[in-house]
Amino acid sequence: GQQLNQSPQSMFIQEGEDVSMNCTSSSIFNTWLWYKQDPGEGPVLLIALYKAGELTSNGRLTAQFGITRKDSFLNISASIPSDVGIYFCAGQRLKSGNTPLVFGKGTRLSVIA
Amino acid sequence: GAGVSQTPSNKVTEKGKYVELRCDPISGHTALYWYRQSLGQGPEFLIYFQGTGAADDSGLPNDRFFAVRPEGSVSTLKIQRTERGDSAVYLCASSLTGRTQNPNTEAFFGQGTRLTVV
Numbered sequence: 593g594q595q596l597n598q599s600p601q602s603m604f605i606q607e608g609e610d611v612s613m614n615c616t617s618s619s620i621f622n623t624w625l626w627y628k629q630d631p632g633e634g635p636v637l638l639i640a641l642y643k644a645g646e647l648t649s650n651g652r653l654t655a656q657f658g659i660t661r662k663d664s665f666l667n668i669s670a671s672i673p674s675d676v677g678i679y680f681c682a683g684q685r686l687k688s689g690n691t692p693l694v695f696g697k698g699t700r701l702s703v704i705a
Numbered sequence: 706g707a708g709v710s711q712t713p714s715n716k717v718t719e720k721g722k723y724v725e726l727r728c729d730p731i732s733g734h735t736a737l738y739w740y741r742q743s744l745g746q747g748p749e750f751l752i753y754f755q756g757t758g759a760a761d762d763s764g765l766p767n768d769r770f771f772a773v774r775p776e777g778s779v780s781t782l783k784i785q786r787t788e789r790g791d792s793a794v795y796l797c798a799s800s801l802t803g804r805t806q807n808p809n810t811e812a813f814f815g816q817g818t819r820l821t822v823v
Contacts (some may be wrong), residue, residue, distance in 0.1 A: 595747055634709070634796050634814030635748065680747050692738060692761065693812065695747030 598681050598696030605671055606704050613679060613699040614665040621683030624657050624664040625693065629678045638679075639666070671703050707731075709815035711797050717821045718787055726782040726818045730799030737780050738812060739772055740796040748796050754780060787822045794819050 598615045605611055615624070623642055627635035639650050641657035641664060648655055654667045664683075668675055678700050682693040710729040718724050730737050735756055740748035750764040754774045765771075769787075774780040784791055798812040 595749070598747075632816065634798070634816050636814070637811055640811060682747075692750035692753050692764065693740075693748070695740075695749070697745070697747050 596681055596683055596694060596696040598699055600699055601697070602700040602702070604702045604704060607671060607673060609671055611668040611671055611675070611701060612665060613681075614663060615681030615683075615696050616663040617683055617694075618662070620661040620685075621694075622661070622686045623684040624655070625682040625684065626653075626655050626664070626666045627680045627682060627695075629680060629698070631677075635680055668701075671701075673703050673705055676701055676703050709797055709799055709813050711795075711815035711818050713818060714816065715819045715821075717823060720787060720789060720822055722787050724784050724787055724820065726784075726795050726820070728780045728782070728797030728799075728815060730778065730780070730797070731813055732778075734799035734801050734813075735777070736800045736802060736812075737774060738798045738800075739780070739782050740798065742794045742796055742817070744793075751782070751795075784820075787820075789822045792820055792822045 596615050596617050625640050626638045628638055629635045638653055639648050639655040644657055644661045645659050646657040652669045657664055678698040680698045681696040684693050685691045712727045737754040739751040741751055742748045752765055752772050753761040757774055757777045769785045772782045794817040796814055796817045798814045800812040
């Protein structure tokens with residue numbers, strides 16, 4: 593099935609560093625979402641973006657909905673060990689009802705203390 | 706319960722057998738989704754229920770896969786004649802929204818069922 597292009601695939605960073613990851617698509621989405629998944633768990637929503645150009649923060653996390661509606665990025669500032677996990681972007685097209693999420697392949701983040 | 710509950714958490718079955726995976730959504734959530742996540746991949750859509758009916762089953766890979774939600778709450782994903790390629794984590798998610806455009810469409814995921822076909 594269709595998946596979004598997410599990069600980087602993995603990252604190894606020092607505790608305290610900032611992190612940036614992004615997601616692109618060949619088609620337009622009306623909503624962009626960023627999830628974090630820990631081992632053995634389901635994805636947990638971090639940030640949801642509903643309008644092109646929107647910049648939203650959630651604590652140390654900041655995400656933006658690209659103007660073209662074909663991309664989004666997620667930044668994590670001052671990383672800490674509990675930031676370790678897999679981060680997924682997801683896009684959604686909203687019509688008259690719900691439409692399923694299309695996910696990227698994930699960015700695996702490792703934080704070295 | 707407070708969150709989406711999936712049972713069993715792990716299932717090992719022999720090739721060719723039939724399996725059922727259960728999802729208990731958050732109470733009051735009308736929308737329910739099944740996704741499949743293979744190792745190293747993001748979740749891939751299988752089927753979406755709005756209430757009791759399957760609003761979109763375009764992600765089901767073939768006719769061995771079937772899902773029901775008879776009373777608009779609990780859903781069961783059924784896989785017949787399992788194959789080794791069916792091994793994956795099967796995720797269920799539910800959300801509150803109904804049929805109208807609504808930005809409040811946050812989907813809450815369960816912890817998944819890890820299916821292993823040997």
